[in-house]
Amino acid sequence: MTKIEYTELGSTGIRISRIGLGAWQFSQSWGVTDYEKAKAIIARALDLGINLVDTAIVYGRGLSEEFIGRALRELGVKRDDVVIATKIPGEMLSYDDVFKATRRSLRRLQTSYVDLMQVHWPPCWNNIPTCEYMRALERLQAKGLIGAIGLSDFPVELIESARACLARSDIEAIQVRFNIAELEAEKEHIPYAEENDLTLLAWSPLAKGAVLGKYTLEEAAKLSDVRANDPLFHPENYAQILELAGEIKKLAEKYEKTPAQIALNWLLAYSDTIVPIPGAKTPEQVEDNAGAMGWRLEQEDWLNLYEKARKLRITRVTF
Numbered sequence: 001m002t003k004i005e006y007t008e009l010g011s012t013g014i015r016i017s018r019i020g021l022g023a024w025q026f027s028q029s030w031g032v033t034d035y036e037k038a039k040a041i042i043a044r045a046l047d048l049g050i051n052l053v054d055t056a057i058v059y060g061r062g063l064s065e066e067f068i069g070r071a072l073r074e075l076g077v078k079r080d081d082v083v084i085a086t087k088i089p090g091e092m093l094s095y096d097d098v099f100k101a102t103r104r105s106l107r108r109l110q111t112s113y114v115d116l117m118q119v120h121w122p123p124c125w126n127n128i129p130t131c132e133y134m135r136a137l138e139r140l141q142a143k144g145l146i147g148a149i150g151l152s153d154f155p156v157e158l159i160e161s162a163r164a165c166l167a168r169s170d171i172e173a174i175q176v177r178f179n180i181a182e183l184e185a186e187k188e189h190i191p192y193a194e195e196n197d198l199t200l201l202a203w204s205p206l207a208k209g210a211v212l213g214k215y216t217l218e219e220a221a222k223l224s225d226v227r228a229n230d231p232l233f234h235p236e237n238y239a240q241i242l243e244l245a246g247e248i249k250k251l252a253e254k255y256e257k258t259p260a261q262i263a264l265n266w267l268l269a270y271s272d273t274i275v276p277i278p279g280a281k282t283p284e285q286v287e288d289n290a291g292a293m294g295w296r297l298e299q300e301d302w303l304n305l306y307e308k309a310r311k312l313r314i315t316r317v318t319f
């Protein structure tokens with residue numbers, strides 16, 4: 001029997017499951033482009049008690065949001081029973097675009113507000129001042145179109161600057177990549193989230209499946225989805241990750257859990273500020289991932305895995 005854990009989104013008082021559902025999978029990048037499949041995944045998550053769904057405007061160019069909005073309506077989900085997090089891309093951050101993008105997002109999601117609106121990544125080509133989009137978000141929040149504000153893929157220095165732009169509110173969450181093979185977030189983001197009572201939404205918490213050892217070196221080289229260009233699956237990195245995956249599999253046997261449950265449980269035990277948002281391509285994967293909650297790895301096993309993970313030397317220079 002899966003025991004779902006809950007925590008608070010920042011200091012909002014909003015109760016979220018300790019593991020959310022990532023919805024990038026509902027896109028060409030990952031391949032779940034059939035609505036009924038997406039609906040079954042969402043239904044299973046909600047049935048289990050997973051109430052946080054993370055999507056973005058760019059996922060399938062609106063497809064992910066559309067699927068979520070339609071599924072929530074068809075499933076008759078009460079608005080209060082689900083926490084919707086979405087994101088505005090770094091290209092849509094002029095003051096007016098923040099309003100326009102949010103209203104279109106709400107239309108696709110078939111709702112009058114999103115619980116968490118995140119800036120997906122900082123603007124890098126359009127020269128938009130940080131305070132311009134932060135003030136737009138704050139105005140939308142004051143008007144009730146967005147509940148809380150979050151920042152994704154922002155360096156800590158820029159998070160600080162962005163927070164200083166807000167007159168009356170504050171951010172409640174940051175989102176960064178964090179998984180047992182890619183630990184960079186522990187350098188700055190995790191301590192920052194801990195110090196500031198922010199929820200840290202951990203993306204790619206399964207390292208896109210790499211740490212599960214489900215693909216051989218040869219199979220990994222042939223992946224044709226979003227992973228084709230991900231450095232994790234480059235042989236130079238993936239060969240090392242497979243060794244770590246071997247250790248994860250051993251623990252899975254010891255605890256009678258699955259590799260995904262071990263990999264996610266390791267993140268839950270890292271810090272109570274971390275909320276992993278694994279993506280799933282089937283209802284079975286959702287259920288499997290939910291089983292990472294309700295128990296903990298023994299200290300010794302957690303530490304041994306950490307030691308092995310810290311020895312990985314991942315390079316992003318792949319050509």
Ligand SMILES: NC(=O)c1ccc[n+]([C@@H]2O[C@H](COP(=O)([O-])OP(=O)(O)OC[C@H]3O[C@@H](n4cnc5c(N)ncnc54)[C@H](OP(=O)(O)O)[C@@H]3O)[C@@H](O)[C@H]2O)c1
Nearest residue numbers: 022023024152203204205206207208209260278279285288
């Ligand atoms: N803010 C950002 O910039 C950003 C960036 C990336 C992702 N995200 C968010 O984070 C979410 C998750 O990240 P992600 O999609 O990159 O990667 P992930 O969650 O680490 O990996 C997801 C993939 O792992 C496999 N998988 C999932 N559960 C499994 C299980 N129980 N057993 C075996 N395989 C399983 C599935 O692929 P296969 O079955 O095909 O192997 C699935 O598509 C996204 O959906 C999105 O919401 C945010």
